[in-house]
Amino acid sequence: MLKIENLHVNYGGIQALRGISLEVPDGKIVTLIGANGAGKSTTLRTITGLVKAASGSIQWNGEELLGKSIDKIVTSGIAMSPEGRRVFPDMTVLENLKIGAYLRKDKAEIEKDIKWVYSLFPRLEERSWQLAGTLSGGEQQMLAVGRALMSRPKLMMLDEPSLGLAPLVVQDIFSIIREINRQGVTVLLIEQNANMALKIADLAYVLETGTITMSGTGAELLADERVKEAYLGKNS
């Protein structure tokens, strides 16, 4: 289980996170929704170690993550598909997957996991030798997810996987997120597309300018008037 307590993060003078606390229980899908600039990406980037926290704590199965190097955090079973996908454009699809397993040494198991990722995303297998930069947005998102899976994470964090994708493609991605979760991977999902995220989430948090303002099950927040007004639009 991932447990964040009273986490503060600043960028120079800007307070991006003002003491947030949240929990991601094992085996669940947890979502963090919020408007642009609320601090969602900052939360994930602090968990991975890309951003340094000012104070607070992030416990992962009882172990403190703050102050650990990124590679140690990845090795401990946390992976992230970053905002904007960030696949390596000059590498092939296969190389992108291999680099996701950079810290692993078990060659045979890596081969197995490549097959596993290809079974989740058959479109990637067809494009194994294609340069990642030439993939469509949806395919790049699949690759970013597949690449993160290659470290064989216990906790998979996704930063706005639906960003800029057509609705049908978004549905594909979300159904695969569910499938990954069914196979035992805990998911922490960040979304502006609150509707889709809340529908698949066991647990949800609302982040507003660096503070958590609401939490509950996905269904609870989906039914909440304030959430409806602020994040779901009138007709949803």
Add this chain to the structure above:
Amino acid sequence: MQELLPYLINGISVGGQYALIAIGYTLVYGILRLINFAHGDVFMVAGLVMVYATTSMPFYIALPLVLIATVILGFVIERVAYKPLRSAPRMSLMISAIGVSYLIQNLAFYITGGVPQPVSNPIPWISENVTILGASTKRVTLVTPVLTILLVVALVYLINHTKIGMAMRAAAKDFETAQLMGIKINAVISMTFVIGSFLAAVGSMLYFTNYPSVAITSGGMPGLKAFVAAVFGGIGSIPGAVVGAFIIGLCEEIIKGLGYTTFSDAFTFALLIVVLCVKPTGLFGEKVTDKV
């Protein structure tokens, strides 16, 4: 044609030496977006170490020592002068590089007393005369291009087919995402300086065997030429640096062969200006992307 032949052979050799230096510029630029102004001075230091080492010990100990000393120098420069500036503006990094360049030259001045150190046949076999197609030349002229090509092939293999090479390519594209994969960025950057310095040391040994002495400013011209070669080929691109270096080496020598020796340096820098005006990305360069 027959009169030009020795110049052509020489040009290929000089091109190889430029290539070995140019790769250091292009690798470091690829990963840090930094023109490492100290690189020419690292090249000069390798020459000095060769002079000192070969006069005081057998060459089979001296030459590996030159390689090791140069690699350590490159590694230390990065750790001391560039690593602390990782998140500083690019301009600070550049100024630091210029500072390192002057620091090395001044240290070399202190050690040599400002006197050019004579090179006296440091690697005997390589300085012997041979005759090729009727032209007489030193063996180093033939060894250089062959060794250069072998090293470039090895480097390209390393970059395209090994794990550390994959990490270097990833880091050159995107620091943050590379880190998310578990790649230790600092180790990868150190590795590029180690490789660049190693190749510069090889280039230096080949270059200075043909010269009467090593002075503290001896790194300047070859360093600049190699830099032009890297820009001409498209900075950041290894094939670009190699092709650019051979073209410049050949052109310079052909110009000399035609009797315009005075203009051979000017040609190289004129070429730089033309490239920057007409095709700033060089022969093989990609669009310059600003890295965050």
